[in-house]
Amino acid sequence: MSTDLRDRLFAELDSIVLIDPHTHINPHWPSATTLADILGYHYYTELVHSAGMPREEIEDEKLDPKEKVGRLIAHMGPIDNTVQYSWFIEIAQRLFGFTDDTVTLDNWESLYDTAAKKMAANDWPEQVLKASNLEAVFLTNDFDDKLEGFDTNIYIPCLRTDDLVFHLAKPEVRDRLATASNTSVTDAASLRTALARLFDHFTKNGARACAVSLPPDFSPRAVSAARADTAIAAVYTGGPEASDSHRLATSHFVFWTLAELCAEYHLPFDLMIGVNRAVYPAGVFQGQDLYDSRVSLIQYKDLFNAFPEVTFPVSVLASVTNQELVSYCWIFPNVVTHGHWWYSNTPSVIEHDLAARLEAAPRTKQIGYYSDMYKLEFALPKFAMYKRILAKVLAERFVVDRRWSEEQSVALGRQILRGNVETVFYR
Amino acid sequence: MSTDLRDRLFAELDSIVLIDPHTHINPHWPSATTLADILGYHYYTELVHSAGMPREEIEDEKLDPKEKVGRLIAHMGPIDNTVQYSWFIEIAQRLFGFTDDTVTLDNWESLYDTAAKKMAANDWPEQVLKASNLEAVFLTNDFDDKLEGFDTNIYIPCLRTDDLVFHLAKPEVRDRLATASNTSVTDAASLRTALARLFDHFTKNGARACAVSLPPDFSPRAVSAARADTAIAAVYTGGPEASDSHRLATSHFVFWTLAELCAEYHLPFDLMIGVNRAVYPAGVFQGQDLYDSRVSLIQYKDLFNAFPEVTFPVSVLASVTNQELVSYCWIFPNVVTHGHWWYSNTPSVIEHDLAARLEAAPRTKQIGYYSDMYKLEFALPKFAMYKRILAKVLAERFVVDRRWSEEQSVALGRQILRGNVETVFYR
């Protein structure tokens, strides 16, 4: 098959103005200041660490940014095959006018300086958004974020709830909750009140989703008020020393209550299923998490049944769960496929998972992609990667295999890329 | 690669007269009467329901068929990307002369009327069989089916045993068994007698297989007569209130006895592994079942070892089990791969699973495809889908990658499609 067809489809898809439905952008500092912010992305630090660079060299706090970049560049040869490396090159070429195909010890300095100069422009974030065809990005806000000082039409709040679900035993989390909600929590009822106040605050400030990442062994279930009262008391008294049973019951209560509040406040609940934290504690910052791919959406059966009015955009960490995701989306009206997450965010995995989704789940229930980025510069290469794969799958499996027209195929792509972000999150 | 090669292979494969080795055809009413019977297929009702159409609108019993079809058509836009939708279009085009590519509110009525007229012909079922190149279809008969009033050379009986294995605690199932077998069951011996009489009846009426669908946590094992006696007594006395332990022991005893009877009566035992029933109880009719993909064929180790003389055509629900299926078929003489079941019956999954089978398991031990259909009209588009994928895999992985001739490749395809159905079920 000639690549002309793919190229034509890609050109159409690439012209679409996007909303990125899941990022970790800090709206007060959305784009990079130097290349150190680009190469400080955990994808690079963990890969060069895995390839042999000691953590101490990577995370040396005394290092100035330029020296840090030089050091990292010196260790990137072993990872130049990775798609993650290609994101860096595409940023360099598209945003900073870099003309080579690899960044080496011979050419990095001028790139560094050019980039620093461009990034120093006051409107650099806006320039990046424009160059990336991006209209808005979803954030991942701490539950006690004041949500002040930024344009919530461009930087859209999203309530991240991991701390609430999994770390309420930590005194600092309880303190943050007490302050943010202005509520003294003593039992299930007051905890629910506190959580509801967060929803109040977030929805008043334009939040479009509640989100949480979950370990593979988590299986949501309702907890009775009485059981919750006991568990919460134990967790608030004992903190991290509270028994596993009380901590788990508290997690379940908080999680279930969040789902109830999503129903009440009409917020989709993004579930990011499957990560184990700190599997490799000696790893670099944000480069310590892995997974057990033995997870099933059957664990979420009760949840999906109990909350028909809540939309659950579901991300799975491992490709072996993708067929379940397709099937659950095909059957449950409230389950929506959501992007290609983390370890599944690589071309051959996306191609496999995307093809299975496009052919069997309703087209209205698929959110194609989010960047998951920490700095705005990454939307461009990550979405470009996705759009190339989308063009490939549409070309091979729709135009060729199923004799769709190019127009039909592009329309399907557009819906996945943009349309469904609107219908799911802006209803 | 040009698609000419694929097209040539497809043309050859498409000329083969088929026997469909697994369907849910009702031989007394094998084909559709109106398009409502086509769009009433659970693939459509569950998909439009998942895409937002309320169950009450779909299952409104007072609706006449034409109005029902109109309603469904109005909700099919969101699923027009699915391969399931393409089956509908192919039926409309190939059996009813429809010339458009989508059925919309503007063109559905004339299609409905044309179809109704054609379906009214006395020999419509024969017309459909002919147009589909189908010589015979396997049924899935209730264990108490009288097997009368139809041509068992075209509609081939197959003993479905789910009720016996999993629902003997229900009084109505026990009553049906008592009547069908003319046996009063009180213990293991009399239960075995009752089951043997079903095998007598079925094999005398040309049955070619025994079949059962199994949940992912099922793991067959032999049960001693004494343990079975206790369990059966408890189940026959307590019914659905009998303890889980007694009900499970009864399931195991029935299942194991069925395998013994398959050996005795020389019937293949179709195992359809991996479905959880009623995961989504609020779903439409037949649209409530899902699965936990964490299943392994190691659960069937004792069974495969204990019955070397029984052929087990095995279907797996999730693609993640396909490699195990290939490996178990490669090692165990009595394990045969069987079609692409349900949630795995979509193009990219079939392509992946089929390629792995064709390259590593004996060609004599692979039954390519069955339609699983409820109405004869579906054999045509479902087998066409499969044959297109088979042509693609043979073209790419045999003619191109392994330099096979087209003739050799077609011969392999023919054996998978037709030859092995004969050798496995008609030995």
Added chain:
Amino acid sequence: MSTDLRDRLFAELDSIVLIDPHTHINPHWPSATTLADILGYHYYTELVHSAGMPREEIEDEKLDPKEKVGRLIAHMGPIDNTVQYSWFIEIAQRLFGFTDDTVTLDNWESLYDTAAKKMAANDWPEQVLKASNLEAVFLTNDFDDKLEGFDTNIYIPCLRTDDLVFHLAKPEVRDRLATASNTSVTDAASLRTALARLFDHFTKNGARACAVSLPPDFSPRAVSAARADTAIAAVYTGGPEASDSHRLATSHFVFWTLAELCAEYHLPFDLMIGVNRAVYPAGVFQGQDLYDSRVSLIQYKDLFNAFPEVTFPVSVLASVTNQELVSYCWIFPNVVTHGHWWYSNTPSVIEHDLAARLEAAPRTKQIGYYSDMYKLEFALPKFAMYKRILAKVLAERFVVDRRWSEEQSVALGRQILRGNVETVFYR
């Protein structure tokens, strides 16, 4: 896409002189004497057995080799679709000048005789190595192998430890250990001494790796010396009758101690994860093992964390574990991907797994392939299969999808095929 590009890449890859990093070659009898040694490979005997040939006919000890080959040939029609069969044809064509595409009852005898004549040459092993572009092969030696009488620069010792980890309860294994180590084992300390002496012996004789194959439920953990003392005493007293708990603790102690010795002696520790032995006890020799694909590398978390200085080349048996392998290699500096093992050593599985590795794990941490062969003749067709797939993946996913140059792509292939074998095992 034309196959010209693939062919060009293949030609480059095919010219590389290789070291095969994992085989079961017997250095005292490295190549075949007759075709019976070729067709006696378990891939053939288990496949023809699975396709219907009785074990007694296959394993009849009184048969002369030529008659045995004739019998097997008569049963190979049903497996001529398999890639395993294609290895045989490629051996026949490339090493013995066979000019047909299938070996049948009509043409096998002259092939047999030609082969026997060639194999009778004194330098046949060297001829095969040369024809296969092979410089050296790793062995899989019993722990009590004297490692004498062969050139350890060509036949590189590797300490296989399955017997030590899993079968120390067998008196014959304990006797072999006592003799080989000249140590009387009574407790944890003396067992460690005995194991250390094996490492002494192996490393003095040029061993380059320690290796073990592991069942899917194994999860390594440290065992205290006190617990180990009790367990070892029980196992040495009770033998196979020792309790499961004592035997498992002994396994864990031995395994963990091997990892410590790998650190001490600077040996990589090859982990081959996921096989269940004797699942089909009635199968042919070496054709009885299968697996449960429900395994996770999270089971090895403690091990990978505890031994940062040991390199673990990891092989997984099932493709569903490949994404975990890629991810663990991407994060853990000491985890390296290692070949495509056994039931995953077929083209579509390799293609899938290889693509995922090449795009996301450091290029320095991937050992592309090993043959796993028992006779030297198999390196040629197995590596050829792999190199064709590698050329396909590089062509499609790097040259076309990512616009790499052919030179860059070949360089990546070369590193995977050869370079990393040196850096991982010869550091």
